Amino acid sequence: MQFTNKEVLIFDLDGTLIDSVPDLALSINEMLKALNMATYSTEVIRSWVGNGAEVLTKRALSGSIDISADLDPAFVEKALSIFLDFYAQNVCVDTCLYPNVKNTLETLQSNGYRLVIVTNKPEQFISPILETFGLNSLFEMLVGGDSLPKRKPDPMQLEYVCETLGVNAAKCVMIGDSKNDIFAATAANMESIGLTYGYNHGENIKSHGASLVLDDFADIIDAVVPL
Template identity: 80%
Template sequence: MKFTNKDALLFDLDGTLIDSVPDLALSINQMLNALDMKPYPTDIIRSWVGNGAEVLTKRALSGSIEISPDLNTAYVEKALSIFLTYYEQNVCVETTLYPNVKSTLETLHRSGYRLVIVTNKPEQFVRPILKHLGLNDLFEMVVGGDSLPKRKPDPMQLTYVCETLGVAPSNCLMIGDSKNDIFAATAAQMQSVGLTYGYNHGEDINSHGASLILDNFADIIDALVPATELVD
């Protein structure tokens, strides 16, 4: 499949551009230690990532991807505050880019596409990560999980980007690794790309209705038809 007439490319962050699990796991386990709770292996915490900091905290407190209905609200708020404090200290210690991400983004930026981050990660952490990894100047806009009242899979973030940039949803493409990205795009009437290598809680990304599924981030370039080619 080839995408035509795309002006803006919206990218999820964790599991799409970066593997942040090592730093998230470190910070979650530091939080659990501070609360006198047992830590968990990184691979377990990896399966909990993808729905924002509060959900990750609740899963850690529950010891499961299924959040316990018995969690005390005040206790969750305390734990979340502890986690965010530790994560701020560890935000880009072992976080790495996935293969071909930087070169592909640079190519897309040079080609004139408007690049945007749409993530469920709290906004305060996004720019420091982008800066540390040398990506900050490539993105025109960042929308975090706490930037608006609702976040993916709700379409609010995507709709906000369209309105702010003055671009129709049909001229945008959402690129992510989880069903939250795909569902948000569908609800915003936007086409989407699902990447197979990220965080999708063990579910097959093929099953969520993405317009295109890719294994390699670099293949996004070949999936886009530049406006110059359409004219030719």
């Protein structure tokens, strides 16, 4: 399948462009230690990532992907603040780009596409990560999980991108690794590419209705016609 008549390519960040789990896991465990709670392996924490910082914090406090119903909101707020403080100091220590990300993004931009980040990660962390990998200049717009009142799987972030850039959803493609990316695109009447690596809680990305599913980030180049 090839997409035609597109102008804007919208990318998720964690699990799509970068593997940030090592630094997220480190910071979550430092938070748990500060609260005198049990810590978890990186792979367990990996299974909790993908729905934003607050959800990740609640899962860590619950010790499960299923969030406990009796978490005290004030305790969650305290824990989240501790986590974000630790993460701000370790935002790009062991985080790495997935294969073929930088050269593919550069090719897509040189082919005429406008590139955007839409992530559930708090906005303050986006630019430092992109700067570390020399990607900042490639993106026209960055939208974080706390940039707007709602985030993926709600379509609000994608609708905001369309409104801000002056394009309709038919001119855009959402590219991500989780069902939140695909569901947000579907709700925004936007086509989507699902990537089979990344963080999707063990679920097959093919089951969520993406317009196209790819194993390799570099294959996006062949999926979109140069402008």
